[in-house]
Amino acid sequence: MVIGTSGTQRFIFESTKRRENVGASHLVTRIEETWLDDALLQLEASRTSRIRTGPVEIVTANAGGITALVRDPGLGRTLVAAITGRALRDAPGLDVCGVVGPAFDWDGANVLADALHRARAKLPTVRLAHPGPQARFPGLPIAAQCTSSGLPAQSIIRPAPGEESQPRSAAGVAKLEVFEPALVRLAEKMGPLRGEANRTRAGLRTVVEHLGERADWVAVVHVDGNGLGRVFQNLPSVMRSQGRTTAEEYADGLRDLSQGVDECVEKAFRTTVAEFETSGESLVDGHLPLLPLVLGGDDLTVICDGAVALSFTERYLTLFKECAQNDERVGSLLRQAGEPALGACAGVAIVKRQYPFRSAVALAEALTQEAKSVKVKLGPDRCALSFHVLYESAAADLARLRGGTTLADGTRLTAQPYVVGDPGPDPEGWSRHRRWNDLRRRVRALSRTNADGDRVLAGGQAHDLRSGLFVGKDVADSRFSLLTTRLGGVVTDLVAEERSLFWTYDGVAYTGLLDAMDAVGFLAGEGGE
Secondary structure: OOOEEEEEHHHOOOOHHHHHHHHHEEEHHHHHOOHHHHHHHHHOOOOOOOOOOOOOOEEEEEEEEEEEEOOOHHHHHHHHHHHHHHHHHHHHOOOOEOOOOOOOOOOOOHOOOOOOHHHHHHHHHHHHHOOOOOHHHHOOOOOOOOOOOOOEEEEEEEOOOOOOOOOEEEHHHHHHHHHHHHHHHHHHOOOOOOOOOOOOOHHHHHHHHHHHHHOOEEEEEEEEEEOOOHHHHOOOHHHHOOOOOOOOHEEEHHHHHHHHHHHHOOOOOOHHHHHHHHHHHOOOOOOOOOEEEEEOOEEEEEEEHHHHHHHHHHHHHHHHHHHHHOOOOHHHHHHHHHOOOOOEEEEEEEEEEOHHHHHHHHHHHHHHHHOHHHHHHOOOEEEEEEEOOOOOOOOOOOHHHHHHHHHHOOOOOOOOOEEOOOOOOOOOOOOOEEEEEHHHHHHHHHHOOOOOEEEEEOOHHHHHHHHHHOOOHHOOOOHHHHHHHOOOHHHHHHOOOOOOEEEEEOEEEEEEEEHHHHOOOOOOOOOOO
């Protein structure tokens, strides 16, 4: 039996209100937590039940999805009905669907793996056979529009203390109703506040208000593991090489791997949050201005203040890779199978606070896919990060944005993605000048200040250099040469090679200067000297 969600990011981010974003995230987690526990009670089972002695065995439960073994198809249908029915009642607008696969013999790891694969393959077909969640909100008869999502309103409510009453959809009301419980869960996920016993809901409420009402720049950070699907797909052969060939051993191995990845994500996240709060930079009432809205499987999606987005993401990627390598259920398993370590890639979309968050999420996901080119160039065990600072208000299409920084002769004014950590073997030199430390070095050169606290590279000079990039390589290098004559070695950290801002890879000229100019102000701790 398999239960999965579709359109999770849309459900979380369709509203422009931070309270609703937080509440929606909480509702998604209820699938594999409270709703699953309640459904198991109906079957007189628990998460520790095993199929040899009980009616149900939970194999995986994370990221809004559940994989389970049931003794009888009727039990599976009961479990699916309980959870999907709960979603319809408590989380209108959330698309939850489940299927029960055909019976199979409890005879070997490959048989179980094939049965799980066939059940998952049926899920899209079953989902398409039913009306989508938007069909639950007909616009006729005419109703007032929800002020946060545009859906037909269900009732008039006061979203928060001190605010005026507003029309809200059924989905919006459901999200707001769980806002306070959601803060409790966020406090647990983010861990203790700089050594204190508990992170307070009041503090997190302040962070929510800051991101929704006061922050100038807000970022969506999306992180996805590299090749984890391939690891799960190859798990039967990996376990066979270890002499683990029974269906029971495969179920245990799949459960261990899934839980191991979950715990690596949570450990890396909590450690990163603790490090930033200990440093004391860019905090809001002592809290890091960041909210994790998706934290499950190998995925992480957070919204945060733009000032901490890039540094947070780089540190999280570093710690996640370390955790995955050191975890016995993940790193040890991959090493024994001769597989590469588990890496991850991230996309960071930094936008103005009022920008539609669904578009920002889509941009962050596209940037993540751009960063995943590191898998092809350096291998799936490497980490990379792509980012974009959006100054315009139009819908952000990454292909269009990147096209705007590609000159007619093919010269590219961005060098993304940037490799986080050791790039490893790179015989073609793809990572040359595009490591994270290369970006930091350029940002430091642009941010360097003199004894009076003024930027060594004045704003007008930086603007002149930036505009020269769009004219062409020769013009940009000529302007840079004049600057080096005036400023001496102060700006030499901007050099790529041979006193030029550019370098060549595979016949194409690249520069990292434009990336560094966009990153200035968004890289914590990269101030002047």
